[in-house]
Amino acid sequence: MDFKLVSDITIEGHNYSDLEDVTKAKVHIVTLRLGDEFIELIEYLNIQGKPILSDSQSNDLCFQHLTILVSDMDRAYAHLRSFPIEPISVAPQTIPPENEASSGVRAFKFKDPDGHDLELIWFLPDKGKDKWRQNSHSLFLGIDHSAIAVSHTEQSLHFYCDLLGMQIDSRSLKWRATQTRLDNLLGAKVRITALQPVEDGVGIELLDYILPGKGRPIPSDWKSCDIASVQIELVANDIELLVDKLRLNQIPIVDSSFSNKQGYLIKDPDGHTILLIAE
Template sequence: MVNQTHIQVQKIRAIGLTVRNCGVSLNFYTQALGFELVADMIVADKDYSELEGVIDVEIRIVTLRLGDEIIELMEYINIDSRPIPNDSRSNDLWFQHLAIVVSDMDSAYTHLNSFPIQPISSAPQTIPVGNQASSGVRAFKFKDPDGHDLELIWFPPDKGQDKWHQNTNRLFLGIDHSAIAISNTEQSLHFYRDLLGMQLDSHSLNWRATQARMDNLPGAEVQITALRPIQGGVGIELLDYILPGKGRPIPSDWKSCDVANVQIQFVVNNLESLVDKLQQNGVEFVSSKIVRFADNLFPYKQGYLIKDPDGHAILLVAE
């Protein structure tokens, strides 16, 4: 029997975004943000329907790479996908952004503004000196054509992973983390740290006018807890808004085919044992069982879709 302390997330393989039109999203991510096309496929089988908890799906999946990181754009061809609410704010519990690292914030911001984006931040913001964990970091938040939340982030020499400070002629470097709005830090730490085995990376409290301008939330004060898998790479940031308080919860009837769906793909070292452990701890499941894929076109052999305590989608995979 596997020791449960050794059952854990190894790395984040990819981040999946449900989109209305893969062609539109492909153009935006490649032209505005420097992603490169890896694969473009149509999936229409019972196994994938079972994995995503949506009956009789036909999905176009476009795989894109930026640096070492991968995203998957998922268009449900035969299903009408509900849009993200137009009045979404950063403290709504469905908020989830990808932090895209840039080598030069001013150049990246100028380039991005030549595309039809919806800004969240008033302009790139610099975290003030009083915030020890993040001082000097520059960030700008905005939305993609579907309303998915994104962030450009620049790290000063003493912050961020080493790979963000390598000499390069690229403007857009990769994805550092996905940040999610949560209702309770301890509850989410129990899920991500204690059950999934992720490791604490840092804590910070972001507030003052800088955070308000970044989030377009007057008086914003947010407790941020960062975690990474044991193998490093893309991490998770838990955003616990103290002010103006928690926003709206994720509606219980939202499905994988709805545009608000973002699913983080966690590679785990023992999927069966982890699923048993999660069942014992009352975690919400989307897939009815562990789905096994024989098709070599799939980048993983097994998958199981679950939800975190606030309803964010987590796809557990075995490679």
């Protein structure tokens, strides 16, 4: 997918262990870049984490996927099929005209070798961020958003917008056969709220499943060493003020220094993990 290696480091010591609540962790972290966005692949070298449940579905509250923007869906799909991927979607799906916010958008969902959910997405010229139209010479352009399943949209909006300062970009309702084929979930009907940070960055989509209803919650004993664990990293320009605000709202916070960063680990109302770092 044209990700470029940025760094390859190993961390061990109490600071990172305290932050991630994992005793005596020795962690291999590979940072990759696609366009302007980054992902970190984290392998715990001395701890065997729990695997992703093989029967997990997109309405399970532990669901979280990463969405990669492509300039040509047919070429990107053909490229993926040259590898032994595990598909979720039947094939690339086109959002129908009745869904104004996403009409004409094409998407395909699949899993990586560890079972993490991924999505390819292609936008019409009038959809998505301006930068996707300015940089269309590559097949894989960058990371548009991370989508998470939530139990209550308004509860999540209070956390992400009122407390963390993100902004609502769009709202839509997706259902019928297209959504069923995209999610491989019978009768799928989902309320989607797209959020964006105040400044440029990866968005967050809230997936509130109306049908077939809410799935399994995030297990309370999940730790960052478990393969299913995914965390979003948010950069704050006044992190101490933000942390004070979160504490006033009784949000549990773990703080520690690691790899020359000051980090604060928090969880959203459904247990999705957020790592706050200073700008």
